[in-house]
Amino acid sequence: MGKCPFSFMHGVTSRNDNVESPAAQPMQANFMKSAADTFHTLDGHDELNEQMRMIDLTEEDLKLLRRTKPIVERNIDYITDQFYNSVLGVDKLEAIILEHSTIERLKKTLHEHIIEIFDGNVDDAYIAKRLLIANIHKRVGLEPKWYLSAFQNLQNVFIHVIYNETTNDDDRLLIVQTVTKLLNLEQQLVLEAYEKENIKEKEQQYQSVKNELKQKIAEFSGELIDLSIDTNAAVEQLVASSNEVNNTFQRTASSALESQGMAKNGREHLDNLTGQINRIYESTNEMELSVNELSNSSKQIQKIVAAVKDIADQTKILSLNATIEAARAGEHGRGFSVVAQEVSRLAEDTKSTVVRIGELTQKSGDLTGQVVEEIRKVQELTRSGKLQSIETSRLFTDIVDSMQSSTQEIVTVEEEIKILIQTIEGIGSTTAQTAASAEFFKSATDGL
Structure with a gap:
């Protein structure tokens, strides 16, 4: 497994601030810095050089760290124990540790890391290793707030050890200032790497969302075109x-x-x-x-x-009577007989x-x-x-x-x-x- 981020976290608040470190004997040494100190610089790291100049990290500070190294080596077990006693008190942090490594392995890694800090070698390898630490922290899901909290606790333990190991207030102040500078520089490096990883991750997420959005928009546009064509035809x-x-x-x-x-x-x-x-x-x-x-x-x-x-019937009767009378008259009534016959004939014709x-x-x-x-x-x-x-x-x-x-x-x-x-x-x-x-x-x- 890779190193757990807590291998590189620097600090816990001591749960027993009144407990002295194993090497609690006062140290008599002259840690005063020279007035001619020069700022520590690295080739090809202009911005980092500006950062070190801003926190006033000098070559003399690095020499002072090397002179303080024996103090740290004598108290290294105490420092790592105090650190992990604090870290393991947070359930979320303990779960991350147990998922990616073991307590003993991480204590050993932290031991080496702390000693390395006091080698006083701030070079390309030192910077690369801090950037690697940040990448590991990011990968395992350690949030910056827990890293900063652990770093503050580690600084408190260093101050406690320094005060127990030195008797001169000026020396104590000088060492604490130097240690604080280096821890601050390490925090800057790690947090900057954190930020870059976050930006990279967000860019990847943005690109992924962008590509997905482009695909969806392209599909939607294609469907809209087809629908428009069908609608237009309809x-x-x-x-x-x-x-x-x-x-x-x-x-x-x-x-x-x-x-x-x-x-x-x-x-x-x-x-x-x-x-x-x-x-x-x-x-x-x-x-x-x-x-x-x-x-x-x-x-x-x-x-x-x-x-x-x-009338015709009566005329006929009269004609008949006239005929009869004419016959009676004899020769004298012959003319009347003719008339009577004509009248009778006329009466018949009339009747007919x-x-x-x-x-x-x-x-x-x-x-x-x-x-x-x-x-x-x-x-x-x-x-x-x-x-x-x-x-x-x-x-x-x-x-x-x-x-x-x-x-x-x-x-x-x-x-x-x-x-x-x-x-x-x-x-x-x-x-x-x-x-x-x-x-x-x-x-x-x-x-x-």
Whole structure:
């Protein structure tokens, strides 16, 4: 396994601040720095050199660390024990340690790391190792706040050890300042690496999200283009169908107008027919009156015929009497006999003629009765035809009114269809613009 991040964390707050370190004997040494100290620098690390200059890390500080190394070596077990006693008090940190390493192994690693700090060699290898530490911390999921907390605890332990190992306040202050500088530099290196890793991770996440977004946008744009194409085709089909419906409506409207005109003509013809039927009905009424008068005349003639027949019969009787009287008169009555015979013959002819007239008038009366009956039938049919004509005329009027209303509705629907076609064409134009926008959108995402 790789080194746990706590191998490189520097500090715990001592749980037994009143416990002295194993080597608690005061140390008598001169740790005063020279007035001619120079800042420590590294080739090719301009920014890092500025950082070391800002915290006032000098070559003399590194020499002081090397002179302090024996103090740390004598107290190394105490320092590592105090560090891990604090760290293991946090459940989350203990879980990370046990997942990636063991306590004994990490104590050994921390032991080596602390001694290495006091070698006083701040070079490329030293910097690379601190950057590696930061990468390990990041990989195992150690948050910067725990790293900083542990570092502060480690610094507190160093100060405690230094105060137990030295008696001169100036020496103590100088060593504490030097140790603090180096620990601060290490924190800068690790946190900077933390930040770079975070930025790199965020860039990777951003790139991943960006690529996924591009893919989704491209898919969406493609679907939108396909949908726009399908919609445009459907709109075109709808426009074509609407135009066809509009043409059909126009033809229907034209036929309705023509039918309306024909219905009006039919109603006019029916009105004319009704007038003719009315005139026929009136004529039949007048004819009935004339026939009735003719019938009455026939009856009068029959009476006259009967009277003439009676006269003829009486004349014949008188002629017979005259003949008889002429025969009695002998030679003197012969002329009367001739006259009587002529009168008798005239009476016969008159009677025969009157009988013939009577027969004709009887027949004429019968025919007149039949004519009257037929006239009555014609009157009944005419009356029925008149009623039917009136009803038909009314129906034609209703048809004309209905057709006029339907024609008006068809015209209204035609106008609405024209508006609908314009609207659909507007939708088609908008759909085409949407497709163009989707194509542009897709091209734009390809350029991301």
